Amino acid sequence: MSTAPAAPKKTNRIGLEVLPYRGGKTTLCAGCGHNSITERLIEAYYEMGVEPWRVAKMSGIGCSSKTPAYFLSQSHGFNAVHGRAPAVATGALLGNHTLQCVVISGDGDTASIGIGQFMHMLRRNVPLTYIIENNGVYGLTKGQFSATADVGSKLKTGIVNEMHPIDCCLMGIELGATLVARSFSGDKRQLSAILKAAIAHNGLSVIDVISPCVTFNDHVGSTKSYAWMKDHEEPLHEVDFVPGFSEIEVEFEEGESRVVQLHDGSRVLLHKLEHDYDPTNRFHAVEVLHEATRRQEVLTGIIYLDNKRANFTETLDMVDVPLATLPMERVRPTKQVLEQIIEEFR
Amino acid sequence: MHASPVAPSMSAERSGSLPGEQRVVNDFSIQVGTVNGSGSQTANNVLMRSIFQMGVPVSGKNLFPSNIAGLPTWFTIRASKQGYIGRKKEIDFLVAMNPETAREDVMNLAPGTAAVYDAPLNLNELRDDIHFYPVPFDKLVAPVCPEAKLRKLVRNMIYDGVVAHLLGIDLEEMRKALYKQFGEKKKKAAELNWGAVLAGREYAEKNLVKTDPYWVEPMDKTAGKLILDGNTAAALGCVFAGVTVLTWYPITPSSSLAEALISYLGRFRHDEETKKATYAVVQAEDELASIGMAIGAGWAGARSMTCTSGPGISLMSEFIGLAYFAEIPVVVVDVQRVGPSTGLPTRTMQGDILSNAVLSHGDTHHPVLFPSSPEECFTMAQDAFDLAEQFQTPVFLNMDLDLGMNNWMSDPFPYPEKPLVRGKVLDAAALEKLGGFARYKDVDGDAIPYRTLPGTNHPAAAYFTRGTGHNERAGYSEREDDWIHNMDRLNRKFENMRTQAPGPDVHYMEGARVGLVCCGTSRYAVRESRDQLSRERGMNPSWLRLRAYPFSKELEEFIDRHERVYVVDQNRDAQLLMLMRMEMTPERIAKLRSVRYYGGLPLDARTVTDEIVRQEGL
Ligand SMILES: Cc1ncc(C[n+]2csc(CCOP(=O)(O)OP(=O)(O)O)c2C)c(N)n1
Ligand code: SF4
Ligand SMILES: [Mg+2]
Numbered sequence: 001m002s003t004a005p006a007a008p009k010k011t012n013r014i015g016l017e018v019l020p021y022r023g024g025k026t027t028l029c030a031g032c033g034h035n036s037i038t039e040r041l042i043e044a045y046y047e048m049g050v051e052p053w054r055v056a057k058m059s060g061i062g063c064s065s066k067t068p069a070y071f072l073s074q075s076h077g078f079n080a081v082h083g084r085a086p087a088v089a090t091g092a093l094l095g096n097h098t099l100q101c102v103v104i105s106g107d108g109d110t111a112s113i114g115i116g117q118f119m120h121m122l123r124r125n126v127p128l129t130y131i132i133e134n135n136g137v138y139g140l141t142k143g144q145f146s147a148t149a150d151v152g153s154k155l156k157t158g159i160v161n162e163m164h165p166i167d168c169c170l171m172g173i174e175l176g177a178t179l180v181a182r183s184f185s186g187d188k189r190q191l192s193a194i195l196k197a198a199i200a201h202n203g204l205s206v207i208d209v210i211s212p213c214v215t216f217n218d219h220v221g222s223t224k225s226y227a228w229m230k231d232h233e234e235p236l237h238e239v240d241f242v243p244g245f246s247e248i249e250v251e252f253e254e255g256e257s258r259v260v261q262l263h264d265g266s267r268v269l270l271h272k273l274e275h276d277y278d279p280t281n282r283f284h285a286v287e288v289l290h291e292a293t294r295r296q297e298v299l300t301g302i303i304y305l306d307n308k309r310a311n312f313t314e315t316l317d318m319v320d321v322p323l324a325t326l327p328m329e330r331v332r333p334t335k336q337v338l339e340q341i342i343e344e345f346r
Numbered sequence: 347m348h349a350s351p352v353a354p355s356m357s358a359e360r361s362g363s364l365p366g367e368q369r370v371v372n373d374f375s376i377q378v379g380t381v382n383g384s385g386s387q388t389a390n391n392v393l394m395r396s397i398f399q400m401g402v403p404v405s406g407k408n409l410f411p412s413n414i415a416g417l418p419t420w421f422t423i424r425a426s427k428q429g430y431i432g433r434k435k436e437i438d439f440l441v442a443m444n445p446e447t448a449r450e451d452v453m454n455l456a457p458g459t460a461a462v463y464d465a466p467l468n469l470n471e472l473r474d475d476i477h478f479y480p481v482p483f484d485k486l487v488a489p490v491c492p493e494a495k496l497r498k499l500v501r502n503m504i505y506d507g508v509v510a511h512l513l514g515i516d517l518e519e520m521r522k523a524l525y526k527q528f529g530e531k532k533k534k535a536a537e538l539n540w541g542a543v544l545a546g547r548e549y550a551e552k553n554l555v556k557t558d559p560y561w562v563e564p565m566d567k568t569a570g571k572l573i574l575d576g577n578t579a580a581a582l583g584c585v586f587a588g589v590t591v592l593t594w595y596p597i598t599p600s601s602s603l604a605e606a607l608i609s610y611l612g613r614f615r616h617d618e619e620t621k622k623a624t625y626a627v628v629q630a631e632d633e634l635a636s637i638g639m640a641i642g643a644g645w646a647g648a649r650s651m652t653c654t655s656g657p658g659i660s661l662m663s664e665f666i667g668l669a670y671f672a673e674i675p676v677v678v679v680d681v682q683r684v685g686p687s688t689g690l691p692t693r694t695m696q697g698d699i700l701s702n703a704v705l706s707h708g709d710t711h712h713p714v715l716f717p718s719s720p721e722e723c724f725t726m727a728q729d730a731f732d733l734a735e736q737f738q739t740p741v742f743l744n745m746d747l748d749l750g751m752n753n754w755m756s757d758p759f760p761y762p763e764k765p766l767v768r769g770k771v772l773d774a775a776a777l778e779k780l781g782g783f784a785r786y787k788d789v790d791g792d793a794i795p796y797r798t799l800p801g802t803n804h805p806a807a808a809y810f811t812r813g814t815g816h817n818e819r820a821g822y823s824e825r826e827d828d829w830i831h832n833m834d835r836l837n838r839k840f841e842n843m844r845t846q847a848p849g850p851d852v853h854y855m856e857g858a859r860v861g862l863v864c865c866g867t868s869r870y871a872v873r874e875s876r877d878q879l880s881r882e883r884g885m886n887p888s889w890l891r892l893r894a895y896p897f898s899k900e901l902e903e904f905i906d907r908h909e910r911v912y913v914v915d916q917n918r919d920a921q922l923l924m925l926m927r928m929e930m931t932p933e934r935i936a937k938l939r940s941v942r943y944y945g946g947l948p949l950d951a952r953t954v955t956d957e958i959v960r961q962e963g964l
Contacts, residue, residue, distance in 0.1 A: 020805065051803075052805075052808070053801065053802060053803045053804065053805070053807060053808070054801060056646075056800040056801075058642075068810075069810055069822070073808065074805050074807075074808045075800075075808050076798075076799075076800035076801075076807070076808050076809065076810075076811070077808070077809075077810040077811065077812075078642070078645060078810075078811040078812075079810065079811065079812040079813065079814065080638070080641075080642075080668060080813065081638075081664050081665060081668055081813060084634060084635075084638045084665065086635075086638075087630070087634065087635040087636075087637075087638025087639045087642065088638050088639070088641060088642035088645070089642060090628070090635075090638075090639050090642060091591065091593065091638060091639035091640060091641060091642020091643040091644075091645070091646070091648075091650065092642040092643065092645060092646040092800065093642075093646075094591045094593070094626040094628065094639065094642070094643045094646075094648060094650075095590070095591060095642065095643035095644070095645070095646025095647055095648035095650065096646040096647065096648075096799070096800060096801045098801060099646070099800055099801050116631060116632065116634075116635075117631070117634070117635055117638070119631075120630075120631040120635065313626075316623065316626050316628075317622055317623055318622060318623050318624075318625075318626055319617050319620065319622040319623065319624055320620075320622070322646070322647070322801060323590040323591060323624065323625065323626060323643075323648050324590070324643075324646050324647030324648045324799055324801075325647070326588075326590060326624055328588060328765055328766045330617070330624050331588030331589075331590060331615070331624055331625075331649070331766075332586055332587075332588045332762070332766070333585065333586065333614045333615070335761040337614050338582075338586065338759065338761050341582060341610070342572060342758045342759060345572035345573060345574045345756075346570075346571075346572055
């Protein structure tokens with residue numbers, strides 16, 4: 001018998017090891033950008049000390065939509081139908097508005113078949129984190145163009161896309177999402193900070209993450225490849241996230257960084273790069289996105305943030321406990337009520 | 347020119363002759379032809395209520411266009427001392443207010459019918475075998491309604507006064523009905539309209555000589571009864587079923603169900619202390635979203651529902667398959683209208699019996715409940731929620747436009763005595779005791795597995811819900827044995843519903859060789875046709891009304907005990923019969939005959955009788 005005490009296992013602020021934040025083994029291709037996003041999600045939930053049982057992981061159909069099976073094994077997950085995760089997630093939040101909901105979608109799932117639901121989810125500002133794992137193609141059906149493919153982007157088969165791409169971030173800003181960000185699956189630091197901000201944000205966060213498909217869209221001529229991103233990613237700012245529970249004093253130089261306080265006391269620090277950028281200015285946000293497209297740059301960072309607008313479940317003014325848990329006494333009116341109603345029809 | 351949707355019929359057992367004939371008391375139909383958006387609905391409801399308040403069984407059918415204002419609409423009121431409240435094919439008393447249809451409406455009448463009409467239309471020149479009553483509506487309305495703007499609306503109340511006089515309707519009952527219709531808040535409007543009723547009555551008294559035989563006389567057959575539409579009743583059923591989430595997209599004829607439900611939830615489902623809602627309602631962007639949200643809510647543990655009609659059902663197909671396969675409770679109310687496609691959106695049909703039962707791709711089947719009356723809309727809405735949560739599956743409440751949007755006499759609803767059935771849900775304490783669970787494992791031998799809700803604070807609570815192949819532990823699986831094992835369990839679960847869903851309403855008749863089978867609103871025509879067949883043809887058939895799919899063994903027994911069984915369908919393709927055929931032996935199938943009507947109007951007894959007589963070779 002060994003007498004040496006076992007090294008204490010590393011745990012997060014709620015005393016959990018990283019294991020429950022992990023999930024099943026990925027079945028995606030080695031090198032797929034989606035796997036990196038899964039890794040960042042695991043880190044973010046672990047480091048934020050989110051209780052796994054509070055989380056509901058939702059998705060549509062696609063390689064990207066499979067990933068909820070690969071993180072947070074102690075959270076309920078729901079892999080629904082193609083393009084319709086927004087409705088299912090909205091419904092789950094009606095049944096239980098205390099859930100912390102995350103939706104993982106693909107660019108086909110969101111921008112093609114699911115564009116209608118996506119847009120209406122934006123209008124409602126449904127309180128959840130919506131991640132688009134954007135590779136410009138339909139991975140799971142073997143590489144056809146999606147609606148986010150850029151003009152001039154070329155498939156392996158030589159087909160060139162001539163149609164205007166749908167920019168999910170522009171749409172998010174336009175239609176009512178309250179945190180809109182773009183990132184790159186290969187940008188560990190930035191993506192982590194953005195995911196944490198999204199988890200802390202009280203409202204709808206839309207994060208469009210360029211996530212290369214190594215099998216169908218990582219070649220020369222693709223505008224969603226690792227190589228293209230290396231050359232064309234243009235961060236708006238450096239993003240830092242300081243959680244509300246942290247006691248660390250944040251230091252930054254006046255005029256060099258912006259601080260946005262979130263609902264739960266967390267702070268998002270945006271450190272100035274070339275230009276100062278104000279993410280609360282909607283018009284400006286739209287403008288920089290259009291500018292970037294014109295210059296063939298992929299703008300990343302927190303593009304828009306509104307920490308004041310009420311979210312969808314708040315506007316429904318439901319009782320504090322989840323509707324799902326209401327006992328019969330609270331949902332079936334009394335006999336007197338029925339008699340009163342019946343009188344109205346006599 | 348718009349023709350009346352009611353085809354002329356001379357086949358009735360009616361005798362039309364001019365003066366001197368016998369009185370026909372409490373057994374006739376009135377049809378009012380007006381223009382929609384002209385306020386005629388109020389006048390028609392007041393007329394119907396007045397007769398009801400005199401104790402005479404009545405029914406009202408609104409035949410309206412898919413339009414907001416300006417197109418022809420007909421309202422039929424039937425008074426029946428025998429209590430037949432299905433549509434009557436024959437018209438006995440016409441009120442012709444719409445110049446566009448009046449001529450054709452009159453030409454279609456059987457001889458001996460009475461007709462009140464707007465005097466300038468000179469309809470009396472068309473025929474000489476009708477009891478005509480000209481009324482100068484414009485002249486009469488001017489003095490009682492000084493405000494010209496309102497005349498179009500008030501004008502229709504005049505015919506109520508005229509008809510009350512001609513049929514002998516108690517004016518005091520009409521006054522009560524009118525004030526009830528307008529409610530406490532609209533006293534002024536009620537007074538104005540009451541003036542119009544009196545003007546009509548006074549005119550009739552002074553100027554019209556009654557020659558027709560139709561009379562209303564007091565009875566005591568409606569004491570304690572209510573008048574309401576099925577959509578309102580179903581909405582109430584949902585309220586008392588403890589619905590917590592409604593997600594919907596507007597479509598006729600289901601919108602008024604959602605709207606009634608929203609109004610009741612607003613009145614009766616707010617926390618007493620905090621005033622916060624114990625429910626959530628979302629008007630979704632389409633039916634893909636409304637069913638998706640309802641399924642998400644059901645998954646999270648809410649008593650969730652959506653309501654729609656055929657076009658919405660078509661859109662929900664993929665999601666319903668997911669809910670079936672992933673075993674998620676949800677209630678779908680389908681108030682059927684005429685299809686395919688946009689079809690006749692404001693006419694009635696049992697058009698979705700088959701699609702409800704087997705909606706979605708692959709092997710699927712779903713329980714379907716068939717309410718036939720407001721009372722059943724109320725009780726079966728509750729059954730639907732209980733079945734959905736008990737069996738963790740989508741349940742259809744299959745109504746139709748006739749039931750949902752027309753006014754029906756009904757017994758008062760019983761307060762639900764049974765507690766809500768919430769099904770097999772494991773909470774943290776149960777999980778702690780069990781040490782874990784397998785989401786799709788048949789633990790109890792009834793094929794119903796246990797589920798947990800998201801947000802359950804236990805490390806063993808989580809499972810992964812998916813529409814892809816899964817094993818008992820909800821893990822992804824493409825294995826042949828896992829797939830078959832699961833599909834077979836789903837089938838056993840469905841089989842177990844046979845004894846749990848509402849059983850049929852069966853009436854065996856002494857020595858009957860023929861049986862009649864129907865569901866939903868066909869009930870009234872079938873019941874009356876049964877009596878017609880006995881009275882006129884000496885047949886005395888038995889009858890059975892199905893109240894749910896999957897069918898119980900009483901249906902097979904019923905078929906076994908008769909030589910021939912007529913299955914009555916309000917659709918072209920004999921959908922109810924087809925559903926029966928899907929699970930019957932060839933011997934039983936050989937006994938089945940089909941009676942179908944698909945013209946968009948509520949089914950009437952004569953149509954059923956004529957078809958059975960034809961097939962019987964009588
Ligand atoms: C109704 C429906 N139509 C088509 C499909 C086939 N399908 C599966 S995934 C997919 C596209 C997925 O693309 P995307 O969302 O970009 O995900 P990726 O695989 O690229 O991560 C399609 C078209 C389906 N599952 N359901
Ligand atoms: S096909 Fe593309 S998107 Fe799908 S797993 Fe492979 S690399 Fe990822
Ligand atoms: Mg894709």
